Amino acid sequence: MWTIFQSHVAEGETYVHDGTTSREAALDYWFAPGVATWVAVKGGERILGMYRLQPNQLGRGAHVANASYMVSPNAQGVGIGHLLGEHSIGEARRQGFLAMQFNFVVSTNSRALHLWKRLGFSIVGTLPKAYRHRRLGYVDAYVMYKLLEDPARWALPEED
Numbered sequence: 001m002w003t004i005f006q007s008h009v010a011e012g013e014t015y016v017h018d019g020t021t022s023r024e025a026a027l028d029y030w031f032a033p034g035v036a037t038w039v040a041v042k043g044g045e046r047i048l049g050m051y052r053l054q055p056n057q058l059g060r061g062a063h064v065a066n067a068s069y070m071v072s073p074n075a076q077g078v079g080i081g082h083l084l085g086e087h088s089i090g091e092a093r094r095q096g097f098l099a100m101q102f103n104f105v106v107s108t109n110s111r112a113l114h115l116w117k118r119l120g121f122s123i124v125g126t127l128p129k130a131y132r133h134r135r136l137g138y139v140d141a142y143v144m145y146k147l148l149e150d151p152a153r154w155a156l157p158e159e160d
Contacts, residue, residue: 001026001027001030001039001047001050002023002026002027003072004047004049004050004070004071004072004073005017005021005026005030005070006019006026007072007073008070009021011134012133012134012135013106013108013109013133013134013135014106014109014112015070016104016131017029029052030050030052032054034054034055035052035053035054036052036053036054036091036095037050037051037052037053038050038051038052038053038084038087038088038091040075040080040083040084042075047072048071048072048074048075048080049069049070049071049072049075049080049081049083049084050069050070050084051067051068051069051070051084051087051088052067052068053065053066053067053088053091053092053095054066054067055097056100056101056103063096063097063098063099064097064098064099064100064101065088065092065095065097065099065100065101065148066100066101066102066103067088067092067100067102069081069084069085069088069112071084076111081111081112081115082115082118082119085115085116085119086119088100089119089146089148092148093148093149097148098147098148098149099145099146099147099148100121100145100146100148101143101144101145101146102116102121102142102143102144102145103143104127104130104131104141104142104143105123105141105142105143105144106131106133106139106141106142107126107131107139107140107141107142108133108136108139113142116144116146119146120146121144121145121146122144122145122146123142123143123144124143124144124145125142125143126140126141126142126143127140127141127142127143128140
């Protein structure tokens with residue numbers, strides 16, 4: 001996991017973490033309290049990709065999931081991201097989330113944008129020049145959203 005994390009943050013093209021992020025800080029991010037972490041493995045030991053799933057907000061926003069994903073550079077382009085995306089949507093449903101939201105998808109990350117749109121996510125907002133891309137400078141980031149259930153089936157929980 002650390003090797004995959006390092007490769008993405010060193011690249012400086014998709015994640016807000018920078019190349020100086022320590023191993024301890026990376027592990028704290030992936031295994032924070034309230035975060036469920038999943039990995040895709042080959043042969044029982046080689047990690048091909050990973051994602052983390054958590055509520056996007058606390059309290060009255062906790063019914064919306066948030067997730068972050070990384071695929072090993074050696075496993076990109078073969079469907080690992082798609083498998084992780086499908087798994088995370090199913091897991092979010094299983095955990096009772098009503099929707100999923102990605103708060104910060106870098107606009108130049110065409111692979112991620114294509115994948116999320118294919119899996120039913122929509123861009124619901126643009127954050128102008130919100131990401132400092134290592135090569136391109138300031139670029140936009142998108143907020144993406146997907147309802148996981150038919151809203152007609154939602155019932156509000158009773159107030160405490």
